[in-house]
Amino acid sequence: ELKVEQNPLFLSMQEGKNYTIYCNYSTTSDRLYWYRQDPGKSLESLFVLLSNGAVKQEGRLMASLDTKARLSTLHITAAVHDLSATYFCAVGYTNTGNQFYFGTGTSLTVIP
Amino acid sequence: GAGVSQSPRYKVAKRGQDVALRCDPISGHVSLFWYQQALGQGPEFLTYFQNEAQLDKSGLPSDRFFAERPEGSVSTLKIQRTQQEDSAVYLCASSTGTGGPGELFFGEGSRLTVL
Numbered sequence: 001e002l003k004v005e006q007n008p009l010f011l012s013m014q015e016g017k018n019y020t021i022y023c024n025y026s027t028t029s030d031r032l033y034w035y036r037q038d039p040g041k042s043l044e045s046l047f048v049l050l051s052n053g054a055v056k057q058e059g060r061l062m063a064s065l066d067t068k069a070r071l072s073t074l075h076i077t078a079a080v081h082d083l084s085a086t087y088f089c090a091v092g093y094t095n096t097g098n099q100f101y102f103g104t105g106t107s108l109t110v111i112p
Numbered sequence: 113g114a115g116v117s118q119s120p121r122y123k124v125a126k127r128g129q130d131v132a133l134r135c136d137p138i139s140g141h142v143s144l145f146w147y148q149q150a151l152g153q154g155p156e157f158l159t160y161f162q163n164e165a166q167l168d169k170s171g172l173p174s175d176r177f178f179a180e181r182p183e184g185s186v187s188t189l190k191i192q193r194t195q196q197e198d199s200a201v202y203l204c205a206s207s208t209g210t211g212g213p214g215e216l217f218f219g220e221g222s223r224l225t226v227l
Contacts, residue, residue, distance in 0.1 A: 004154075033215065042203065042218040043155070088154050090216075099168065100145070100216060102154035 002027045004091050006103035014111050016078050021106045023072040023089035031092035032065045032072045033100070036085045043088065047074075079110045114138075116219035118204050124225045125194045133189045133222045135204030143207040144187050145216065146179055150200045158202075161187060194226045 003026040013019050023032070031050055035043040047056045049065035049072060056063050060083065062075045072089055086107045090100045117136040125131050137144050143162055147155035148171075157171040163184035172179070176195075181187040191198055201223045205216040 035218075042220040043205075043216075045215055045217070048215050090154075099157050099160065099171075101157070102147075104154050105152075 002091075002093075002101055004089060004101045004103040006087075006089060006106050008106060009104060010107050010109075012109045012111060013076075013079050015080055018078065019076050021074040021076070021087055021108075023074070023103055025070050025072075025089075025091045025101070027091075027093070028067065028070065029091045029093055030065075030067050032063075033090040033092065034063050034072070034074055035088045035090065037088065037105070038085050046087075076108075079108075081110045081112055084108055084110045116204055116206055116217055118202075118219035118222050120222055121220065122223050122225075124227065126227055127195060128193050130190065130192045131194055131224060133191075133202050133204075133224070135187045135189070135219060137185065137187070137204070137206030138217055141206035141208055141217070142184075143209065143214075144181060145205045145207070146187070146189050147203040147205065148173075148200045149203055149221070155203055158189070191224070194224075196226050199224055199226045 005024045007022050034046040036046050037043050047063040052067040054065045060077045065072045086105045088105045089103045092100050119134045145160050146158040149155045159179045160168040161181040164181050176192045178190045201221040203218055203221045205218045207214045207216050
C-alpha cells in the first residue's frame with residue numbers, strides 16, 4: 001500500500017527559530033511537491049522537486065528530495081508568524097493513473 | 113480564467129439529496145483532478161480526467177459518486193443520495209501536462225455539509 005507520511009503532525013515554534021518537516025513515502029517516485037494551505041483556503045503550490053538531490057529555496061523555506069531514501073524535507077529558517085499554515089507534501093506517480101498522494105499535513109503555528 | 117474556479121463554495125444538503133459540484137479549470141489545462149479533503153486530513157484522490165476522458169476513477173468511494181467532463185473543460189462531480197460521511201471539502205485541480213504528474217493548481221474547494 002502506498003503511504004505518504006509527514007512528521008510532525010503539529011508544530012509550534014517561536015519566531016526566529018529553525019525547524020524541519022519530514023515527508024517519507026513508501027514507493028519510489030521522482031516527483032515530490034510541497035503545498036501550503038491556510039485555514040479555509042485552497043492549496044498553494046510551494047515547490048516542485050523532480051530529481052534526486054533537488055533543492056529549492058524560496059524565502060525562509062527550503063525543500064529537498066532524496067529519492068533513494070524516499071524522503072523530502074521542508075526546512076524553515078528564522079520562522080515568522082506569516083508562515084503559520086498547514087503544509088502538505090504530495091508524491092506523484094504516472095504508473096497509477098497520474099495520481100498525487102498527499103501526506104497528512106503538518107500544522108505549523110509560529111508564536112511571536 | 114486566471115485560476116481554477118469551483119462552485120458552489122458551500123453546500124448544505126439533507127441526507128439523501130443529490131448534489132452537483134462544478135469545476136472550471138484553468139484555460140488550456142488538459143488534466144483535471146477531483147480530491148476529497150476531510151477535516152484535518154490531506155486531500156484524497158477521487159478521479160482524474162485527461163481532456164474529456166476519465167482515465168482513473170479508482171478513488172471514487174462508491175457508485176453514488178459520478179464525475180464528468182463532457183467537453184474537456186468544465187467538470188461536474190455529482191453525489192447521489194448523500195450520506196453524512198460525504199461531508200468534506202471537494203477540491204478540483206488542473207494541470208497542463210499529459211506526460212506525467214505536473215504541478216497541480218487547486219481551486220478553493222466546495223465545502224459540503226450533509227445533515
